[in-house]
Amino acid sequence: MTDTLLSTGNLLAIWVTLKLASITTLILLPIAIALAWWLSNTRSILRAPINALITLPLVLPPTVLGFYLLLLMGPNGPLGEVTQALGLGSLSFTFSGLVLGSVLYSLPFAIQPIQIAFESLGSRPMEVAATLRAKPLDAFMNVALPMARSGLISSAILTFSHTIGEFGVVLMIGGNIPGQTQVLSTQIYNHVEAMEYTQAHWLAGAMLIFSFAVLFTLSLLNRRAARIIH
Numbered sequence: 001m002t003d004t005l006l007s008t009g010n011l012l013a014i015w016v017t018l019k020l021a022s023i024t025t026l027i028l029l030p031i032a033i034a035l036a037w038w039l040s041n042t043r044s045i046l047r048a049p050i051n052a053l054i055t056l057p058l059v060l061p062p063t064v065l066g067f068y069l070l071l072l073m074g075p076n077g078p079l080g081e082v083t084q085a086l087g088l089g090s091l092s093f094t095f096s097g098l099v100l101g102s103v104l105y106s107l108p109f110a111i112q113p114i115q116i117a118f119e120s121l122g123s124r125p126m127e128v129a130a131t132l133r134a135k136p137l138d139a140f141m142n143v144a145l146p147m148a149r150s151g152l153i154s155s156a157i158l159t160f161s162h163t164i165g166e167f168g169v170v171l172m173i174g175g176n177i178p179g180q181t182q183v184l185s186t187q188i189y190n191h192v193e194a195m196e197y198t199q200a201h202w203l204a205g206a207m208l209i210f211s212f213a214v215l216f217t218l219s220l221l222n223r224r225a226a227r228i229i230h
Contacts, residue, residue, distance in 0.1 A: 010203060012179045013187035020095070020183060021163040024102040025110075028159050031103075032110035033152070037140070039111070040118035055108045062105065066172025069101050073173065098174040098181055105169045109158040117151025118144065150221050157221075161214040165207065 039051055057065060073091040074080045080090050091097035125147060129139035145152070167185035174181030176190065184203060191200035 007199065009178060009182075009190075010187060010199065013182050013184050013203075016095070016179065016181070017164055017183040020098055020102055021160045023099055024106055024163045025156055025159045027099070027103050028106060028110040029152070029156060032107070032114050032155055032159075033145075036111050036114035036118055036151075037144070040115050054111055057105050058108050062166070062168025063172055065105060066101065066169040069097075069104070069169070069173050073097050073100070092173055093175045093177065093181060095174070095180055098170060098183075101169045101173045102163050102166060105166060106159050106162050109162045110155050113154035113158060114148060114151045117148035117154075121147055154218055154221055157214055157218060161211065165211070 035054065039047060039054075070092055071077050072079045073083075075084065075090050080092070083089060083091055091100060121144060125143050126139050129143045130136075134142070164183075165185060166183070167189070170181070170183055171186055171189075174183075176182050176186045182190075184207060188200050188203050188207075191197070191203065
């Protein structure tokens with residue numbers, strides 16, 4: 001089993017996957033916190049369309065999002081022309097392009113838990129902080145964020161785990177380059193295509209166990225948060 005699971009190709013795919021998931025999570029958390037706070041407090045008419053745009057990846061086929069990102073980042077795309085003018089080359093079929101695609105695709109998974117946590121607070125904690133002459137930023141950092149801790153943890157876990165399971169977007173914009181853009185999901189695909197079912201089985205089984213552990217952890221966190229609220 002060890003030789004099968006920890007082959008050179010599998011180890012490279014695991015490393016790229018973990019690196020991609022970690023970077024995506026670190027980028028998304030501050031963005032998600034800012035957007036979730038705005039969405040949970042604004043009365044702007046833009047709230048509904050922006051919220052719909054953010055949650056679009058939940059219903060949009062990953063290959064559709066990947067296709068348009070590929071056009072955007074390609075040599076003739078708007079973003080591709082900018083990156084080439086800056087001497088950065090095209091982002092398509094690169095790890096940087098994978099990061100951009102993962103950030104956009106995992107955005108709703110990062111925002112929704114934090115938004116729910118902020119909305120569950122209500123306005124009372126911030127009003128109390130204001131009566132104590134706390135500045136809005138101080139109140140946000142020392143009251144709202146600590147009280148929404150469970151949402152922040154859930155957001156980080158969901159973003160990380162969702163990125164690990166990406167396939168369609170990754171394949172469309174990153175291809176399947178070993179050591180660069182080849183991740184666990186595409187490595188499993190490779191093993192199946194080559195009829196290497198034993199290796200595919202061990203990788204898929206490991207991801208299945210990981211996914212169950214993630215959902216179990218989130219369930220415990222939600223139960224704990226519910227007990228604290230009540």
